[in-house]
Amino acid sequence: MELSLYxxxxxxxxxxxxNFKEKIENVMYMGSFDDDFFDExxxxxxxxxxxxxxxxxxxxxxxxxxxxxxxKSKEEVMGFLKEILIEMVQVEPVEKQYPTIMLVxxxxxxxxxxxxxxxASRYKKEGKKVIIxxxxxxxxxxxxxxxxxxxxxxVDIVKSTTGADPSSVVYDAIGAAKARNADxxxxxxxxxxxxxxxxxxxxxxxxxxxxxEGSGFTIHNLMVLDATTGQNAINQAKVxxxxxxxxxxxxTKLDGTxxxxxxIALIDELQIPIEYVGIGEKSEDLxxxxxxxxxxxxxx
Numbered sequence: 001m002e003l004s005l006y007x008x009x010x011x012x013x014x015x016x017x018x019n020f021k022e023k024i025e026n027v028m029y030m031g032s033f034d035d036d037f038f039d040e041x042x043x044x045x046x047x048x049x050x051x052x053x054x055x056x057x058x059x060x061x062x063x064x065x066x067x068x069x070x071x072k073s074k075e076e077v078m079g080f081l082k083e084i085l086i087e088m089v090q091v092e093p094v095e096k097q098y099p100t101i102m103l104v105x106x107x108x109x110x111x112x113x114x115x116x117x118x119x120a121s122r123y124k125k126e127g128k129k130v131i132i133x134x135x136x137x138x139x140x141x142x143x144x145x146x147x148x149x150x151x152x153x154x155v156d157i158v159k160s161t162t163g164a165d166p167s168s169v170v171y172d173a174i175g176a177a178k179a180r181n182a183d184x185x186x187x188x189x190x191x192x193x194x195x196x197x198x199x200x201x202x203x204x205x206x207x208x209x210x211x212x213e214g215s216g217f218t219i220h221n222l223m224v225l226d227a228t229t230g231q232n233a234i235n236q237a238k239v240x241x242x243x244x245x246x247x248x249x250x251x252t253k254l255d256g257t258x259x260x261x262x263x264i265a266l267i268d269e270l271q272i273p274i275e276y277v278g279i280g281e282k283s284e285d286l287x288x289x290x291x292x293x294x295x296x297x298x299x300x
Contacts, residue, residue: 009287010297012279016260020048020298024081028074033066049230049261054268058084082299089264089291093273094247097218098128098183101174101210105203105240106224108191111252111278113142115224116186117149118278118286124155128183133173134159135166135206138190146188153283156180166190166202167209174213185217200243207244222275224250225266228257237270246270251289252278263294 010017023044027037038059045055058081065071065080102119106112120130132150134157136142143159150157158173170187177185189206192199210219223246225233233251240246249270254260254277263274274289 009277009279009293010300012255012285013260013297015256015258016254017297017300019258020261021300023048024078028078033072033077038063045261049259049265051231051234051262051265051269054088054265057268058088078299082295085264085295085298086292089267089295091267091271091273091291093275094220096220099177099181099185099216100183100218100220101177101185101187101214103187103189103206103210103219103221103244104224105189105221105244105246106191107236108139110191110224110226110229112188112191112224113145113149114281115250115252115276115278115286116146116188117153118283119186119276120150120155121153121283122286123184124153129181130155131173131177131180131182131185132157133170133185133187135169135173136188136190137162137164137166137169138192142188142190156182167205170206170209171213174210174217177217196239200239203240203243220248221246222248222250223272224252227251227254227259227262227277230259230262231265233262234266234269237266237272241270241272246272248273248275250274250276250278250286255279255285260294261298263289263291267291 027040027044042055042059045058046052061084062081066077071077104112104116120132123130132146132155134143134146137160140162147157158176160169173185189203190199221244223237223240225237249272251263251274276286277289279285
């Protein structure tokens, strides 16, 4: 019998689930809900990769809830904690409208190329006409990798030579998307953060081209982040968000880490929805992210 998406996610996120639940249960069975309890809880949440800012917010909300209800039940307090987390991850997703231009950003090594391939495969299976723009012209193998994926998935690709102006590739791709009545144009970009100023200027230029030439298209900027990097993912997102208005996140490699708590911190700190999560190498392993189900999973 085919597993549901929730069951697949639960099976793949066992490291995150066990890491979180074990730590929280240890704190819950300390004894009374005093200052030591809240200090321990806050530290535990930080160690679960929720970050200092989010951990403090959660702890203070729980403290207020316990004070309000005068609850002394560990089971009830665990329920309060779950409710707080569920409320924290409720961010309204951007409704996709077609045709759309999807600008995909992120540092090298986060799984951007394979994510683009998975997205292209997914949208094609949904009956959408997809074109990929290989606008990472800095990394020699980037266009070749995407070309191979495009052939495998069966979608069109617009590319140029290594070192070409990325904006010109995007410009040509927008023209192709219009001429071929594409539903979605997915644009790859470079991700070298060691030269941040140049990279951000390049992205700003690409964004201007898309805004100027993409009349009739909805623009959707998607950031790919690697869950295994923990808190560093938030820092990366902030850098890119300052440059291009990020409207959605793809969190990759969630199956290979105990740091899945970063998903909660990302949503809380950035107020940007996580749209997809990667839980494996296959195209079907890029799944829709349901924040409530994710929190449910942590408490199972």
